[in-house]
Amino acid sequence: MSARSRTLALHGAVVAAILALHFILPDYHHGILARTMVLAVYAMAYNVMFGYTGLLSLGHALFFAAGMYGMGLSSIHLGFSPGPAIVCGVAAAFAVSLIVGILALRTSGVALMIVTLMFAQAGWYLVLYFGEYTRGDEGFVIPRAARMLAGFDLADASNRYIAALVLFAFGLVVTLKAVESRFGRVLVAIRENEERARMLGYDVFRYKLGAVVLSGTLSGLAGACYGILFGYVGATFASVQYSILPLLWVLLGGASTVLGPFVGTYFMTYLIDISSAYTTAYMLVAGVVLVVLTLFARQGIMGEVRRRLIPWLP
Amino acid sequence: MDFGPYLVLAVLEGSVQAAVLALTAVGLSLVFGVMRVVNVAHGEFFMLGAVAAWAIAQSFAGHPAVGFIAALVFAPLLVGLIATGADMVILKRLGYDPENTIVATIGMLYIIQQLTLMTYGPDARPVPPPFNTRLSIPWFEWGDGGLALVWPWGLSTTSYKLAVIAAAAVILVALWLAISRTRAGLIMRATQQDREMAQAFGMPVAWVNALVFGLGAGLAALAAVLIVPIQQAHYLMGEEPLLLSFIVVIIGGLGSLAGTVAAAILIGMSDGIISVFFSPTLAKILSTLLVAMVLVFRPQGLFGHPPR
Amino acid sequence: MAAVNLLATKGLTRTFGGLVAVDRVDFAVPRGQVRALIGPNGAGKTTLVGMLCGRIAATSGAITFDGRDITELPAHRRIAMGMAYTFQVTSIFARLSLRENVALAVRRCGRLDERQVERKVAEALSRVRLTEPADQMAGDLSYGHQRLLEIAMGIAQEPQLLILDEPTQGLADSEIEGFNALIRSMAGATTIVLIEHNMDVVMETADYITVLNFGEILAEGKPQAIRADAAVQAAYLGSA
Numbered sequence: 004m005s006a007r008s009r010t011l012a013l014h015g016a017v018v019a020a021i022l023a024l025h026f027i028l029p030d031y032h033h034g035i036l037a038r039t040m041v042l043a044v045y046a047m048a049y050n051v052m053f054g055y056t057g058l059l060s061l062g063h064a065l066f067f068a069a070g071m072y073g074m075g076l077s078s079i080h081l082g083f084s085p086g087p088a089i090v091c092g093v094a095a096a097f098a099v100s101l102i103v104g105i106l107a108l109r110t111s112g113v114a115l116m117i118v119t120l121m122f123a124q125a126g127w128y129l130v131l132y133f134g135e136y137t138r139g140d141e142g143f144v145i146p147r148a149a150r151m152l153a154g155f156d157l158a159d160a161s162n163r164y165i166a167a168l169v170l171f172a173f174g175l176v177v178t179l180k181a182v183e184s185r186f187g188r189v190l191v192a193i194r195e196n197e198e199r200a201r202m203l204g205y206d207v208f209r210y211k212l213g214a215v216v217l218s219g220t221l222s223g224l225a226g227a228c229y230g231i232l233f234g235y236v237g238a239t240f241a242s243v244q245y246s247i248l249p250l251l252w253v254l255l256g257g258a259s260t261v262l263g264p265f266v267g268t269y270f271m272t273y274l275i276d277i278s279s280a281y282t283t284a285y286m287l288v289a290g291v292v293l294v295v296l297t298l299f300a301r302q303g304i305m306g307e308v309r310r311r312l313i314p315w316l317p
Numbered sequence: 318m319d320f321g322p323y324l325v326l327a328v329l330e331g332s333v334q335a336a337v338l339a340l341t342a343v344g345l346s347l348v349f350g351v352m353r354v355v356n357v358a359h360g361e362f363f364m365l366g367a368v369a370a371w372a373i374a375q376s377f378a379g380h381p382a383v384g385f386i387a388a389l390v391f392a393p394l395l396v397g398l399i400a401t402g403a404d405m406v407i408l409k410r411l412g413y414d415p416e417n418t419i420v421a422t423i424g425m426l427y428i429i430q431q432l433t434l435m436t437y438g439p440d441a442r443p444v445p446p447p448f449n450t451r452l453s454i455p456w457f458e459w460g461d462g463g464l465a466l467v468w469p470w471g472l473s474t475t476s477y478k479l480a481v482i483a484a485a486a487v488i489l490v491a492l493w494l495a496i497s498r499t500r501a502g503l504i505m506r507a508t509q510q511d512r513e514m515a516q517a518f519g520m521p522v523a524w525v526n527a528l529v530f531g532l533g534a535g536l537a538a539l540a541a542v543l544i545v546p547i548q549q550a551h552y553l554m555g556e557e558p559l560l561l562s563f564i565v566v567i568i569g570g571l572g573s574l575a576g577t578v579a580a581a582i583l584i585g586m587s588d589g590i591i592s593v594f595f596s597p598t599l600a601k602i603l604s605t606l607l608v609a610m611v612l613v614f615r616p617q618g619l620f621g622h623p624p625r
Numbered sequence: 626m627a628a629v630n631l632l633a634t635k636g637l638t639r640t641f642g643g644l645v646a647v648d649r650v651d652f653a654v655p656r657g658q659v660r661a662l663i664g665p666n667g668a669g670k671t672t673l674v675g676m677l678c679g680r681i682a683a684t685s686g687a688i689t690f691d692g693r694d695i696t697e698l699p700a701h702r703r704i705a706m707g708m709a710y711t712f713q714v715t716s717i718f719a720r721l722s723l724r725e726n727v728a729l730a731v732r733r734c735g736r737l738d739e740r741q742v743e744r745k746v747a748e749a750l751s752r753v754r755l756t757e758p759a760d761q762m763a764g765d766l767s768y769g770h771q772r773l774l775e776i777a778m779g780i781a782q783e784p785q786l787l788i789l790d791e792p793t794q795g796l797a798d799s800e801i802e803g804f805n806a807l808i809r810s811m812a813g814a815t816t817i818v819l820i821e822h823n824m825d826v827v828m829e830t831a832d833y834i835t836v837l838n839f840g841e842i843l844a845e846g847k848p849q850a851i852r853a854d855a856a857v858q859a860a861y862l863g864s865a
Contacts, residue, residue, distance in 0.1 A: 046445050061418050106613050113355050114612050117563065121609040124560060125602050132598045185732055192729050197716040202680070202712070203778070204704030205731045247423055254420065284434040291425025297421045298410060 005023065010317055017262065018172050024113035025164050033164060035276065039269045040167040040246075041229045044149050045173035046256070046264030048221035049249035054259035055182060056214040057194030061116045061246050062123030063222055065103065068130065070096040070223025075236035076136060078149050085152040089227045096223020097216065099126075104215035108208060120246070142237025150231055163232050170228050171265070174221065178261050181217060182317060191259075220251075223274040244286075251289055254296045257303030261317045266304050322456045322472045327593040328586065329454075333478050333547070336485035337540045339578050341558050342565040343489065344536030346577040351509045351529045351565065354413055355486075357422040357563025359537055360401025360559025361429040365396045367444075367550040368437050374444045382447035385546070392542050393535040400534030404527045413526070426555075433552040446546035450476040479544050488539065489578060496574070505529060537562075560601075561588070564608045570617055628690075631656045631786055631816045632677065637686035638673050646672040646841040647687065654786075659817045661831035663824075669840040670820045671713055674788050677818070678710040679703045691785065694741045705733075707785035711775045711792060713820070719764030723750065723774060726763050730778040747783035750798060751771070752810075754803045776804070786816045793823050795854075805829045 021036065028036065045067055052058045073095030078088040107118045130137045137143070150157040157163055170296045181187045189210050192200040230236045239245065247272075249264075256267025271292070279285035296303065302310060309316040345359045370388035377384035403425060411417045453473045455466050496502035508515045508525045516522045537558070541550075548554065561584060569580030584604060591600035633653040639646050647669040662670050675681035677688060679700030687696045695703055709730075714828045718726050727746040731737065737745070737795040739822070750759060753773040755765065765776055772795055779787050793801050801823070808817060821827050827834065827848065834851045836843040844857050851857055 109613050114616060116419060118609045118612045121605045125605040128598050128602045132602060186387045192718055195720055196716060199716045201701055203730050204701050206701045232621060244723050282435060284431035287431035290424045293424030294421050297417045
C-alpha cells in the first residue's frame with residue numbers, strides 16, 4: 004500500500020468508526036463524543052501552530068471566541084441564519100489571526116507566548132466591556148429557531164452528532180492536506196531550524212504568518228460551530244482557560260500528530276467530566292496532567308504510538 | 318466631591334495598589350532575571366500567602382495584631398518553602414527549558430488553585446487589620462475669606478493603608494540592600510549574569526535557583542499578607558496580581574529591579590486612577606494591549622536600554 | 626547587459642560597537658570563477674560573506690548581485706535570486722531525514738512534482754558522495770558527513786553563486802579529495818566563494834584568491850602569485 008493510501012485508510016477508518024458509534028453509544032457517551040469532535044477541531048488547529056510550526060501560543064481562546072462571537076452576535080443582533088453566521092465567525096477569526104500574527108510574530112519564544120496571552124486577555128476584557136451586546140460572563144443562548152441549518156435542527160442530538168462528525172472530518176482533511184503539502188513541510192523545517200530554513204530562501208515570516216492564520220481561522224470555525232451546535236455563547240470561551248485547554252489536549256494526545264489532538268481532547272474531556280462528579284475542583288486533573296506530561300511524556304499518547312508501533316503515522 | 322479631592326483619593330488608592338504590586342512583581346522579576354523562568358503560578362503563591370495569613374490569624378486569639386504579625390512572618394516562609402520544593406521536584410528536572418517550564422507552571426497554577434478550593438473552600442474570608450484608624454484628609458478651597466481648609470466628606474484613608482505603603486517601601490529597600498550589599502546577593506547577581514561561569518566558579522547554582530524561586534514566591538505571599546486586611550482571601554484572587562505583575566515586569570524591562578518598581582508605580586497608579594474615573598475593565602484592556610505592544614516594538618521594556 | 630562580475634561590493638563596512646570587522650571592502654567575483662577567501666582567524670571572512678548573503682546587515686557600502694543592488698534585500702530574497710549559503714557551524718535539520726533536508730532545498734527553487742524532487746535529491750546526495758540511506762535522520766550522521774549534507778543542500782539549489790564557509794572542516798582526506806573534484810566539476814557553470822583554511826584545498830580548487838586581514842583586503846591574485854606574496858606570507862601563511 005502506498006503511503007498516501009494507507010494514510011487515507013487509517014483516517015477514513017477513524018471517521019467510519021465514529022459514524023458507527025453513532026448507532027451504538029448510549030446518550031451520555033454520544034453527547035461527550037459530539038462535543039469532543041468539535042473541540043478536537045480546535046485542538047487540531049492549535050496543533051498546526053504548536054506541533055508543526057513550533058510556535059507556542061497562550062492566546063488561542065481569542066481565535067476560538069472570535070469565531071464564536073462572530074457567529075453568535077451576527078445571529079442574535081443581525082438575524083443571520085446559521086450558514087452566514089458561521090461564515091461571519093470564520094471571517095472574524097481570519098481577520099483577528101491575521102492582525103495578531105503580523106504583530107506577534109515580530110517576537111519569538113517566551114515573548115511570543117506572553118504577547119498572545121495579552122492579546123487574548125484584551126479580547127476577553129472586550130467581551131466583558133461590551134456586556135450590553137455580549138451579556139458578559141452570563142453569555143447568551145442561540146434560540147432553537149436560529150439553529151436550523153439546511154433543514155436540519157442542530158438542537159437535535161442526533162443531527163448535532165452528524166454535524167460534528169462532518170466538521171471533524173473536514174478538520175482532519177485540512178490538517179492532513181496542510182501537513183503533507185509543501186507548505187506544511189516548510190513549517191516543520193522552520194520548527195526544526197528556523198535560520199537554516201531562512202537561508203534556504205524561504206520567507207520564514209510569511210510561512211509562520213500562514214500557520215497562524217490557518218490555525219486561527221480553523222479555531223474560529225470550531226468556535227462558531229461549537230456555539231451553533233450547543234446553542235450557547237459565553238465569555239468563558241474567551242478566558243485564559245480556553246487558551247490553556249488546547250495546549251493540554253495537544254500535549255496529551257501528541258503534538259505534531261494528526262490524530263493526537265482528537266485523542267487528547269477525548270481523554271481529557273472524560274477525565275474532567277468524571278472528576279467533576281466528585282469535586283468542584285475538577286481543574287486539578289488538568290494541572291496534574293500538565294505537570295506529569297512535561298516531566299515524563301513529552302511525546303503524548305499518539306507520539307508514543309508513533310515511536311513504538313506505527314512509525315509512518317502522520 | 319469636586320474633581321480635586323476625588324483625584325487625591327484615587328492617587329491614595331493607587332499608591333496602596335502600586336505598593337503591593339511592586340512587591341509581587343519584584344518577586345516575578347527576580348525569578349525571571351536569575352532563573353530565566355516565567356512563573357505562571359506566581360499569582361497562586363500570592364493567593365496562598367493570603368489564605369495562609371487567614372489560617373494563621375485564625376489560630377491566634379486576642380488582639381488582631383498578634384495573629385497578623387504571626388501571619389506576616391510565617392505565611393511568606395511557608396509559601397517560600399512550598400515554592401522551593403516545587404522548584405526542586407519539577408522545574409529543576411525540566412532543566413529550566415523555557416517552554417516546558419511555562420507549561421509546568423501552568424500545571425502548578427491549577428494544582429495550587431484547585432487544592433485550595435478543595436481544602437479552604439470557595440468563600441472569601443477577611444483577616445482583621447492590626448490597626449485601622451480613619452484619617453480624614455483636608456482640602457484647600459477658595460472661599461469668601463480666601464484660601465480655606467476644608468474636610469470634604471468621603472475624603473479619607475486609614476492608618477493601615479498608609480502602613481502598607483510604608484511597609485512595601487521598607488521591604489523593597491531592604492531587598493535592594495540585600496541584593497547589592499550581601500554575599501548571597503552577589504552570588505545571585507553572578508548567576509544572573511552568567512550561569513555557566515557561576516557554576517564553573519563553584520557557586521551552588523542549583524541552590525540559588527531553588528532559593529530564588531522560594532524568595533520570589535515569598536515576596537508575592539508577603540504582598541498578599543499586607544493586602545488581605547483590605548481585600549479578602551479567596552482561591553481565585555491570584556489571577557489579577559499575576560496579570561498585573563506580568564504587565565509590570567514587561568513594561569519595566571524583564572529582570573530589571575528598578576524598572577519593575579517604576580513600572581509598578583506607573584501601572585498601580587494609572588490602574589487605580591483610570592478605574593476611578595472610567596471602568597476597571599477599560600483599564601485592563603488598555604494595559605494588556607500596552608504590554609503586547611511593548612513586547613512587540615520595544616522588548617527591552619519602556620525603561621530599559623536597548624541591548625547593544 | 627551581462628555584467629562580467631556576478632557579485633561586487635563597494636566600500637562594504639561592518640562595525641560591532643567600536644570594532645571594525647570589515648573595513649571598506651571592494652570585492653568582485655566574475656561569473657564562473659572559484660574564488661577562495663582566506664585570512665587569519667578574526668580577519669572578517671565570515672562577517673563579509675554574512676553581509677553578502679544577508680545574514681548580517683552592512684553598516685555602510687553597497688552590494689550588487691546579478692546586475693542588481695541587493696544591499697537592502699532580506700536574506701531569503703537574495704537566496705531566491707540564486708545564492709546559496711552553507712554554514713560555518715553545521716546547520717542542518719537534525720530530526721529530519723537526509724532526503725527531506727535536501728528536498729527542502731530543491732523544492733524552494735521551483736514547482737516540481739515529487740518524482741522530479743526525488744531525482745534531484747538523489748543526484749545531489751550522490752554528487753557529494755553521501756552513501757547513507759536517504760531516510761536516515763540527518764542528526765545521526767557523523768560530523769563530517771553532516772558537512773557533506775550541508776554542501777549537498779547548497780548544490781541542490783542549483784545556485785548561480787555558492788558560498789561555502791569552511792566546507793572541508795572535519796572531513797577525512799579521502800572526502801576532501803572528493804570535495805575538490807566536486808568543486809572542479811562545478812567550476813565555470815557555478816560561481817563559488819569559498820572560505821577555507823586548508824591551503825591544499827585552496828591551491829587545488831581556486832581560480833583566484835582574496836586575502837583578508839584585519840577586515841581589509843590585503844592581497845588578491847592567482848594562487849601562484851599569492852603563494853609568492855611576501856606580505857601574505859607574513860600575515861598568514863608564515864604562521865601556518
